[in-house]
Amino acid sequence: MAWSPEQYVKFEDERTRPARDLLAQVPLNAAARIYDLGCGPGNSTELLVERFGAGSVTGVDSDEAMLAAARQRLPESRFAQADLGHWVPEAPADLLYANAVFQWVPEHVAVLSRLMDSLVPGGVLAVQMPDNLTEPSHTLMEETGLAGPWSGAFEGGKIKRKPLPEPRVYMDALMPKAVRVDLWHTVYYHPLENAAAIVEWVKGTGLRPYLDAAGPQNREAFVADYTARIAAAYPPMADGRVLLHFPRLFLVAVKA
Numbered sequence: 001m002a003w004s005p006e007q008y009v010k011f012e013d014e015r016t017r018p019a020r021d022l023l024a025q026v027p028l029n030a031a032a033r034i035y036d037l038g039c040g041p042g043n044s045t046e047l048l049v050e051r052f053g054a055g056s057v058t059g060v061d062s063d064e065a066m067l068a069a070a071r072q073r074l075p076e077s078r079f080a081q082a083d084l085g086h087w088v089p090e091a092p093a094d095l096l097y098a099n100a101v102f103q104w105v106p107e108h109v110a111v112l113s114r115l116m117d118s119l120v121p122g123g124v125l126a127v128q129m130p131d132n133l134t135e136p137s138h139t140l141m142e143e144t145g146l147a148g149p150w151s152g153a154f155e156g157g158k159i160k161r162k163p164l165p166e167p168r169v170y171m172d173a174l175m176p177k178a179v180r181v182d183l184w185h186t187v188y189y190h191p192l193e194n195a196a197a198i199v200e201w202v203k204g205t206g207l208r209p210y211l212d213a214a215g216p217q218n219r220e221a222f223v224a225d226y227t228a229r230i231a232a233a234y235p236p237m238a239d240g241r242v243l244l245h246f247p248r249l250f251l252v253a254v255k256a
């Protein structure tokens with residue numbers, strides 16, 4: 001499943017807001033070895049560079065195109081290609097920071113628990129994940145998938161992403177290795193131009209697997225059907241724009 005940096009950065013300000021909010025809760029004054037996991041086009045890496053300096057930050061991502069965009073944006077920083085399902089840093093890190101990536105990594109609770117072992121004592125694991133699979137933006141992808149002539153590709157929840165586990169599951173996995181785990185949800189409200197803008201937003205992330213599964217010949221019809229459903233679920237506000245309700249889960253764990 002290939003990513004598109006151009007599509008992703010269309011809503012860069014909105015997507016980077018949770019990255020800032022996550023970083024604001026990282027209780028470190030200085031850090032020499034920092035990794036931006038799932039660095040994407042470098043928008044989150046840039047925040048880490050601003051706070052800690054370019055020399056200490058390495059961006060890690062599995063996608064070539066995203067890494068190329070990140071390298072162009074931050075020529076002074078290091079970047080590496082790896083799958084986070086298996087990746088470990090070469091030496092224990094001060095900060096493992098992951099904005100909007102672990103929702104894509106299978107069995108990510110076990111992966112996060114393993115990453116705690118790759119921190120120095122007092123080091124920090126900071127993670128944010130969208131927790132929006134029950135929002136209309138996502139349930140309507142599934143509904144569209146099951147409604148059209150393309151439905152064979154979607155039966156039995158083939159494409160459906162697994163919802164995040166309950167918050168206590170993260171506590172149970174991380175607390176034995178931590179002095180403190182801070183866990184919280186924030187709901188963002190993004191005013192967007194219209195229903196088509198919501199569709200453009202998710203085309204950069206959650207809708208991609210659905211469009212891939214529907215096939216290139218059905219892409220336009222799938223998008224049209226999905227957009228009509230989105231328009232019905234997100235009615236216009238007084239100024240004509242629509243309001244995207246977007247819950248996200250945050251966790252900051254400090255290694256014992």
Ligand SMILES: C[S@@+](CC[C@H](N)C(=O)[O-])C[C@H]1O[C@@H](n2cnc3c(N)ncnc32)[C@H](O)[C@@H]1O
Binds near residue numbers: 019037062063083101
């Ligand atoms: C939604 S973007 C997040 C970009 C950036 N961190 C931000 O804050 O906006 C998710 C990124 O995670 C990467 N990714 C997804 N699964 C991955 C995996 N298993 N290993 C490494 N990177 C992965 C994608 O290539 C993509 O660049």
